[in-house]
Amino acid sequence: MMKDVSFTKDWAQCLVGLLFLMGFSASGAAQPVVMHVKDGTGCTDCQTCGASWATAFDEISDAIACASTQDSVELWVAECTYGLIALRNNMKIIGGFEGDEASASESDPHRNRSIITGGDHLILSTGNDSTAVLRGFYIQNGGTLSNYESGPGLYLQAFSSPVIADRLQDLLKAIITA
Numbered sequence: 001m002m003k004d005v006s007f008t009k010d011w012a013q014c015l016v017g018l019l020f021l022m023g024f025s026a027s028g029a030a031q032p033v034v035m036h037v038k039d040g041t042g043c044t045d046c047q048t049c050g051a052s053w054a055t056a057f058d059e060i061s062d063a064i065a066c067a068s069t070q071d072s073v074e075l076w077v078a079e080c081t082y083g084l085i086a087l088r089n090n091m092k093i094i095g096g097f098e099g100d101e102a103s104a105s106e107s108d109p110h111r112n113r114s115i116i117t118g119g120d121h122l123i124l125s126t127g128n129d130s131t132a133v134l135r136g137f138y139i140q141n142g143g144t145l146s147n148y149e150s151g152p153g154l155y156l157q158a159f160s161s162p163v164i165a166d167r168l169q170d171l172l173k174a175i176i177t178a
Helices: 006-021 060-069
Strands: 033-037 073-078 080-082 091-097 114-117 123-126 132-135 137-140 154-157 163-165 175-177
Touching (some): 033 060, 091 114
Parallel strands (some): 033 073, 091 132, 132 163, 154 175
């Protein structure tokens, strides 16, 4: 005698749909919150900026500050020149976007240059682990420090070990660890 499994099958489909709506993938992990950054928008407000390219944050630092309460975040950064940033755990900062993409895999740093420039420490990492990711940026024009001819592009503090990947160049002769 065969058991009627239609109720169980319907229940399972309902549960999968509910988990999808709650932001979970098939593996059970929460999907990251995607925030957009595009120079020239003038947008800095945490309540109204970042949800799309049309409402993108004007600066990376504003997006990082507004994302501080999120568990897992991806910042998609359009081509332009930006200022200093501080890395954060559970955050991927991905450069190389034109400003109309719908997927992180569409980032192309060869064609769309996202540049971080200016100051003594362009990128600060304090106690970050491998969940802090910087990908697809050009780093240039660090400031001058007393012991170095050119300032470092990346400053690592407190046993930091962020992931730095894809097309990063011009780290200005020095990475300082403290």
